[in-house]
Amino acid sequence: MATKLKPVDVAVVGLGAANGVAVLPLARAGLKIAALEAGSWMKPADFRPDEVHNNIRRMVGTGRKGWGEIPTFRTGPGQPTRRFTIPPMMNAVGGTSIHWDGNSWRFHPWDFKVRSETIRRYGASAIPAGSTVEDWPIAYDDLEPFYDTVEYEVGVSGKAGNLQGKIDPAGNIFEGPRKREYPMPPLRDSDFTDMLIAGGRKLGWHPHRGPAAINSRPYGGRSACVYHGFCDTGGCHVNAKNSTMVSTIPAAMKTKNLTIFERAHVTRIVSDDNGKVTGVQYIRDGQEYFQPAKAVLLGSYTYENVRLLLLSKSKAYPNGLSNNHGQVGKNYIGHWAVRECVALFPHDLNVWQGAFAQNVVVNDWADDNFDHTGLGFIGGASLTVNHEVHPIASAAGPTFGRAPQWGSKFKSYLRENAGRWVGVYAQCNTFPYENTYLDLDPEVKDPLGNPVCRITSGRKENEPRASLHAANKAAEWFRAAGAIDTIVTPSPAEGPQLSVHGVGGTRMGDDPAKSVVDKWGFSHEAPNLGIVSGSVMGTHGARNPTETIQALAWRTADHLVKSWKSIAG
Amino acid sequence: MKQKRSREARGKRIAGVSITRRDMLAGATFTGAALAGGLIPATAIQAAPQAAAAATKPVTAFSPEQRRILEAFADRIIPTDENGPGAVESGAAEYIDRSFVDFLAAEKESFATGLANLDAFARTSQGAPFAQLSTEKRDAVLTAIDNDQAPNLKAFFARARRLTLEGMFCDPYWGGNKNFAGWDLIKYPGVRLAVTAEEQKMSKPAATLHKSAYASNGEDNHGH
Numbered sequence: 129m130a131t132k133l134k135p136v137d138v139a140v141v142g143l144g145a146a147n148g149v150a151v152l153p154l155a156r157a158g159l160k161i162a163a164l165e166a167g168s169w170m171k172p173a174d175f176r177p178d179e180v181h182n183n184i185r186r187m188v189g190t191g192r193k194g195w196g197e198i199p200t201f202r203t204g205p206g207q208p209t210r211r212f213t214i215p216p217m218m219n220a221v222g223g224t225s226i227h228w229d230g231n232s233w234r235f236h237p238w239d240f241k242v243r244s245e246t247i248r249r250y251g252a253s254a255i256p257a258g259s260t261v262e263d264w265p266i267a268y269d270d271l272e273p274f275y276d277t278v279e280y281e282v283g284v285s286g287k288a289g290n291l292q293g294k295i296d297p298a299g300n301i302f303e304g305p306r307k308r309e310y311p312m313p314p315l316r317d318s319d320f321t322d323m324l325i326a327g328g329r330k331l332g333w334h335p336h337r338g339p340a341a342i343n344s345r346p347y348g349g350r351s352a353c354v355y356h357g358f359c360d361t362g363g364c365h366v367n368a369k370n371s372t373m374v375s376t377i378p379a380a381m382k383t384k385n386l387t388i389f390e391r392a393h394v395t396r397i398v399s400d401d402n403g404k405v406t407g408v409q410y411i412r413d414g415q416e417y418f419q420p421a422k423a424v425l426l427g428s429y430t431y432e433n434v435r436l437l438l439l440s441k442s443k444a445y446p447n448g449l450s451n452n453h454g455q456v457g458k459n460y461i462g463h464w465a466v467r468e469c470v471a472l473f474p475h476d477l478n479v480w481q482g483a484f485a486q487n488v489v490v491n492d493w494a495d496d497n498f499d500h501t502g503l504g505f506i507g508g509a510s511l512t513v514n515h516e517v518h519p520i521a522s523a524a525g526p527t528f529g530r531a532p533q534w535g536s537k538f539k540s541y542l543r544e545n546a547g548r549w550v551g552v553y554a555q556c557n558t559f560p561y562e563n564t565y566l567d568l569d570p571e572v573k574d575p576l577g578n579p580v581c582r583i584t585s586g587r588k589e590n591e592p593r594a595s596l597h598a599a600n601k602a603a604e605w606f607r608a609a610g611a612i613d614t615i616v617t618p619s620p621a622e623g624p625q626l627s628v629h630g631v632g633g634t635r636m637g638d639d640p641a642k643s644v645v646d647k648w649g650f651s652h653e654a655p656n657l658g659i660v661s662g663s664v665m666g667t668h669g670a671r672n673p674t675e676t677i678q679a680l681a682w683r684t685a686d687h688l689v690k691s692w693k694s695i696a697g
Numbered sequence: 698m699k700q701k702r703s704r705e706a707r708g709k710r711i712a713g714v715s716i717t718r719r720d721m722l723a724g725a726t727f728t729g730a731a732l733a734g735g736l737i738p739a740t741a742i743q744a745a746p747q748a749a750a751a752a753t754k755p756v757t758a759f760s761p762e763q764r765r766i767l768e769a770f771a772d773r774i775i776p777t778d779e780n781g782p783g784a785v786e787s788g789a790a791e792y793i794d795r796s797f798v799d800f801l802a803a804e805k806e807s808f809a810t811g812l813a814n815l816d817a818f819a820r821t822s823q824g825a826p827f828a829q830l831s832t833e834k835r836d837a838v839l840t841a842i843d844n845d846q847a848p849n850l851k852a853f854f855a856r857a858r859r860l861t862l863e864g865m866f867c868d869p870y871w872g873g874n875k876n877f878a879g880w881d882l883i884k885y886p887g888v889r890l891a892v893t894a895e896e897q898k899m900s901k902p903a904a905t906l907h908k909s910a911y912a913s914n915g916e917d918n919h920g921h
Contacts, residue, residue: 178910319899354891481892519866534774546883
């Protein structure tokens with residue numbers, strides 16, 4: 129029998145990148161919050177400047193709960209189901225924001241209006257076949273104030289490309305207008321970033337230094353980046369990376385309104401016969417608890433959000449919480465982010481160190497930033513080339529047809545060239561499709577006997593074309609920057625199997641028959657259940673999702689504060 | 698011209714079994730936003746990685762015979778030659794063996810089957826167990842795999858090659874890259890806790906440091 133705890137105003141499930149931000153406006157408004165986090169606080173000693181620790185064993189990027197709940201994957205009904213070897217979900221106070229690489233982007237205004245803008249410019253036939261893409265119920269301008277808040281509260285380095293309509297080519301000229309400049313300038317320039325900027329400009333494109341949630345100078349009482357080069361899937365030993373662990377969560381704790389329960393493994397969100405949620409059931413150190421709450425914010429990773437809703441059946445929700453319209457798990461999007469182009473240079477690049485987000489980005493071939501007439505796809509990809517290439521990843525790279533894959537000639541090739549190649553990180557605009565969704569695996573269970581999440585991802589035509597187009601542009605860019613060889617390889621048509629940019633599955637929309645949450649992030653069916661996560665996104669932009677997740681989370685929390693009586697009363 | 702070069706290069710790489718979707722930075726892999734792990738049968742039990750301390754225990758996942766096959770293989774991926782110590786001399790087999798004790802335990806059976814299949818193929822194609830063949834004949838076995846003459850060994854080859862590279866270029870803490878031979882080979886500058894603008898210059902890369910992320914006394918090297 130679960131021990132019933134003292135009621136709180138808000139129970140938040142998961143305290144990572146999303147709820148780690150959402151708790152701050154709630155706590156400042158004086159709401160009492162119980163944060164249920166499956167992981168624990170991490171310490172600087174948990175972080176190591178070690179590729180095996182970070183990138184191979186993922187000892188910062190995973191957590192105990194996640195290892196028991198690794199999703200399964202298939203390309204369609206009747207196809208063989210396989211299970212991944214590494215969990216996509218992080219468990220820790222601060223979650224994924226501890227180990228992400230810090231690329232902190234706003235989505236493009238087009239991302240919010242893909243359907244209507246595509247029809248307007250290219251006609252209805254340009255909507256990709258099989259896609260369920262809809263306009264978001266909000267526009268970029270609705271989110272702008274919250275992007276701004278997050279950039280200042282969390283701390284983001286960068287250069288504005290569109291400051292209230294004033295265009296500056298030192299930043300992303302394609303971005304939506306922003307109210308203010310970034311709170312910090314971009315991360316340090318290097319010979320390598322200079323080389324890439326020069327190459328892009330030679331082509332008449334608009335390369336710029338990318339924005340990062342990393343301190344380029346001391347900010348928020350924390351140190352500036354020391355560029356040691358273990359940012360990606362690693363933690364920051366000087367707290368220069370602005371995870372919620374070091375920024376918004378400590379700020380919320382100062383109000384004394386936030387209580388964090390570490391090692392709290394949430395098993396169900398409980399609802400009453402009227403369809404309102406009443407609290408959260410969880411297991412902590414072997415004991416079962418029920419935390420009553422007037423409102424619940426669900427903020428675990430996309431796969432777990434969907435799974436937890438589907439597992440939380442009740443009389444009011446026989447098919448899972450907030451799933452009476454059968455929309456939970458639909459419109460899932462695995463972000464199409466690929467290294468389709470790699471390049472070999474005739475000299476050492478010295479990219480071993482530096483931050484992963486110490487990069488150069490080209491946005492000319494993303495979004496609707498170019499005319500797509502006759503191209504056979506919509507969207508495109510941002511192209512990012514970054515520092516921080518570790519020795520194993522480097523040695524395991526391509527040999528550009530210049531050496532065999534083993535033996536003395538291979539070794540000799542590595543000696544000369546291991547430090548002379550890089551790949552582009554091409555992040556595509558990615559859309560939802562009928563053949564791509566999440567549900568519960570009928571066979572595979574977690575250690576508690578609950579089914580794990582199953583990913584079904586079928587073939588697409590739009591994204592492979594868009595990403596190949598962008599990859600060929602990347603090859604041009606590399607050549608202009610001095611590369612002597614490039615390889616372009618198309619990506620698999622079914623898309624990413626397991627994505628750490630997995631979004632959708634509880635889409636935001638006005639129509640309950642096509643979405644799970646409303647434009648504020650609250651369930652169409654359970655009025656006091658909010659969802660803060662990439663799972664509410666209806667499209668994936670051509671950039672990293674975290675800042676958009678955080679802006680949405682802040683907005684949902686802000687709405688809860690402002691509408692407290694109608695939502696929780 | 699560019700397209701032609703690309704296709705050619707790609708063809709060679711595929712023939713060389715080099716391209717695996719595990720290889721984080723190689724070719725058209727989903728990466729950054731996708732995970733570099735693999736896929737296993739849906740019902741296999743997955744083990745969480747052990748605490749880093751476990752790596753220092755003298756443990757082995759393989760029998761002496763399996764270990765001999767593994768070493769004979771790793772030796773041909775990166776041989777000891779005029780460019781310095783090879784994978785075996787640098788402890789790559791030690792790294793791989795330790796990995797299968799904990800982190801890769803779920804994959805051990807399929808890897809062991811791969812080792813046995815390699816040995817069986819060596820016997821049928823070259824007349825002796827793999828580890829007993831001359832280096833020339835071992836190379837002939839690997840070349841035959843490259844040339845699609847042993848389709849059941851392709852996935853194993855890619856996996857074992859990848860693990861050999863991990864063992865050659867990992868932090869020495871994990872049992873490989875002994876005396877920093879791997880890092881010296883590729884001029885990896887080593888672990889620093891802070892990197893200056895000067896040390897990021899392309900023309901004058903930082904000096905190579907023989908420094909592990911873990912000090913030899915077992916204390917961490919994060920300096921706080």
